[in-house]
Amino acid sequence: MLIDDFVSTVKADASDLISGKNRVNVDVFFQPWKYVVRLPLEKLTADPKVSLQGVEFYKQKIVNGEKLRPIIVVKHPRKDAYAVLDGHHRFQLTAN
Numbered sequence: 001m002l003i004d005d006f007v008s009t010v011k012a013d014a015s016d017l018i019s020g021k022n023r024v025n026v027d028v029f030f031q032p033w034k035y036v037v038r039l040p041l042e043k044l045t046a047d048p049k050v051s052l053q054g055v056e057f058y059k060q061k062i063v064n065g066e067k068l069r070p071i072i073v074v075k076h077p078r079k080d081a082y083a084v085l086d087g088h089h090r091f092q093l094t095a096n
Contacts, residue, residue: 046084054089
């Protein structure tokens with residue numbers, strides 16, 4: 001019975017994120033290129049604690065001319081600033 005309760009809770013939470021009052025546009029994680037806008041780097045902030053191996057991995061991709069996925073950010077509710085949700089290593093490349 002405990003597993004059934006857990007599954008029901010997860011389904012309800014997922015449903016709320018997709019269509020409820022706390023709706024999140026999950027499509028941005030699957031097709032980020034549809035939502036690309038250019039933002040000034042000085043308006044972005046990210047956790048600086050990233051692995052050097054991860055940064056080097058993306059640096060090599062850029063050197064090889066490979067396409068990278070866009071960095072996904074969320075706007076601060078009251079400030080003209082954005083926080084990086086996905087792409088911390090790629091963002092860190094811009095800081096170097």
